[in-house]
Amino acid sequence: MKMTTKNAIEAAKITKELKNFTLDVENFAIPQGFATALIGENGAGKTTLLNILAGIRLDYKGEITYFGQYSDKQRENSGDIKNRIGYTGPGKYYLPQWTVKDIEEISKLMFDDFSADDFHRYCEELAIFSHGSIDMKKANSSFSDGMKMKLMLAGVMARKTDLLLLDEPASPLDPLMRDKLCQMIGEYIHEGNGKRSVFFSTHNISDMENITDYAIIMENGQIVEQGFVEDLKEKYILIKGDAADTEAAGKVLYSMTKNPYGFEGICLAENIDKLAGLNVTKEIPTLYQISVAVMKNNTKIVMR
Numbered sequence: 001m002k003m004t005t006k007n008a009i010e011a012a013k014i015t016k017e018l019k020n021f022t023l024d025v026e027n028f029a030i031p032q033g034f035a036t037a038l039i040g041e042n043g044a045g046k047t048t049l050l051n052i053l054a055g056i057r058l059d060y061k062g063e064i065t066y067f068g069q070y071s072d073k074q075r076e077n078s079g080d081i082k083n084r085i086g087y088t089g090p091g092k093y094y095l096p097q098w099t100v101k102d103i104e105e106i107s108k109l110m111f112d113d114f115s116a117d118d119f120h121r122y123c124e125e126l127a128i129f130s131h132g133s134i135d136m137k138k139a140n141s142s143f144s145d146g147m148k149m150k151l152m153l154a155g156v157m158a159r160k161t162d163l164l165l166l167d168e169p170a171s172p173l174d175p176l177m178r179d180k181l182c183q184m185i186g187e188y189i190h191e192g193n194g195k196r197s198v199f200f201s202t203h204n205i206s207d208m209e210n211i212t213d214y215a216i217i218m219e220n221g222q223i224v225e226q227g228f229v230e231d232l233k234e235k236y237i238l239i240k241g242d243a244a245d246t247e248a249a250g251k252v253l254y255s256m257t258k259n260p261y262g263f264e265g266i267c268l269a270e271n272i273d274k275l276a277g278l279n280v281t282k283e284i285p286t287l288y289q290i291s292v293a294v295m296k297n298n299t300k301i302v303m304r
C-alpha cells in the first residue's frame with residue numbers, strides 16, 4: 001500500500017434519493033497527489049457523486065471535507081476554495097452562444113488565477129484550432145462534442161487549481177486526444193509535487209489506465225471497491241485454464257468468462273490455494289479486467 005496521509009477529499013455518509021435511484025456512499029477518500037478513476041456501469045451514480053463533490057448538486061446529506069480542512073459549506077462560501085477546484089463535465093458548462101473570446105473573458109472574471117496565455121497554449125496543444133491560429137470569434141455551439149470537451153479542458157487547465165473533478169473527460173475524445181489527456185493529467189499531478197489531485201469518471205478504463213493511481217468502483221449507487229491500483233493487482237489474480245478445469249475452477253473464481261478453448265477469470269488472492277491441482281496460468285490483471293470482474297459481481301443486470 002502506498003503511504004499517504006493526506007486526502008484531497010474525504011466524504012462520509014453521502015446520500016441522495018432520486019426517482020428510482022439512491023446514492024448511498026459510506027466513506028471514501030480521494031488521495032492527494034494522485035489520479036483517481038471513478039468506474040461503474042451506466043447509471044451507477046458517478047455523475048451524481050461528481051456533481052455533489054463539485055458543488056453542482058447541493059441537495060444531499062452527508063459530510064465532505066476538502067484539502068483536509070474545509071467543509072462543503074465553506075467551499076460554497078469561499079472563493080479561495082472554489083478557485084482551487086476545477087471541474088469539467090458533460091453538461092452545458094459554457095453557453096452555446098459564447099465565443100472563445102467570451103469564454104476567456106468570463107473565465108478571467110470568475111477565477112482569480114485564470115491565465116489567458118495558458119488558455120491559448122492549451123487550445124494549441126489540444127488542437128482546438130486546426131490551422132494554427134485561434135479563431136476567438138468561434139461560438140461554442142459550432143464545436144463538435146470532442147472540441148467542446150477540449151475547450152473545457154483548456155479552460156480548466158489555464159487556472160491554478162489543486163484538484164480537478166472531470167466527469168467523463170475521455171468519452172468524446174479521439175484516441176490521440178485521450179493520449180494527450182493522459183499526458184496532461186500526468187504533468188498536472190507531477191508539477192503539483194504531491195499537492196495536486198485529479199478525480200475523473202471513465203468508461204475508457206484501458207485508455208486511462210496508465211495514469212490511474214487509485215480506483216473507485218461504483219455499482220447501483222454504492223462504492224463496491226476502492227484502492228491503489230497496485231494493491232488491487234495483488235488482491236485480484238487473472239487465471240486462464242483449459243475447458244477440462246472449467247467446472248472446478250468455477251467454484252473458486254470470483255468471476256469467469258468461458259471461451260472455446262477453456263476459461264479466463266479473476267481469483268481473489270486469498271483463494272488462490274484452492275486452485276491447486278488445476279492446470280491454470282496466473283497473471284497480473286489489468287485495471288480493466290479487475291473492474292469488469294467487480295462490476296459483474298455487483299451488477300443488478302442479469303448477465304448471460
Ligand SMILES: Nc1ncnc2c1ncn2[C@@H]1O[C@H](COP(=O)(O)OP(=O)(O)OP(=O)(O)O)[C@@H](O)[C@H]1O
Pocket residue numbers: 018019020021040041042043044045046047048049
Ligand atoms: N435529475 C434526476 N432525476 C431523477 N433521476 C436522476 C436524475 N439524475 C440522475 N438520475 C438517475 O440517477 C441514476 C444515476 O445517474 P448518474 O448520471 O449519476 O449515473 P452515471 O454512473 O454517471 O451513468 P453513466 O455512466 O451512464 O453516465 C440513474 O438511474 C439516473 O437515471
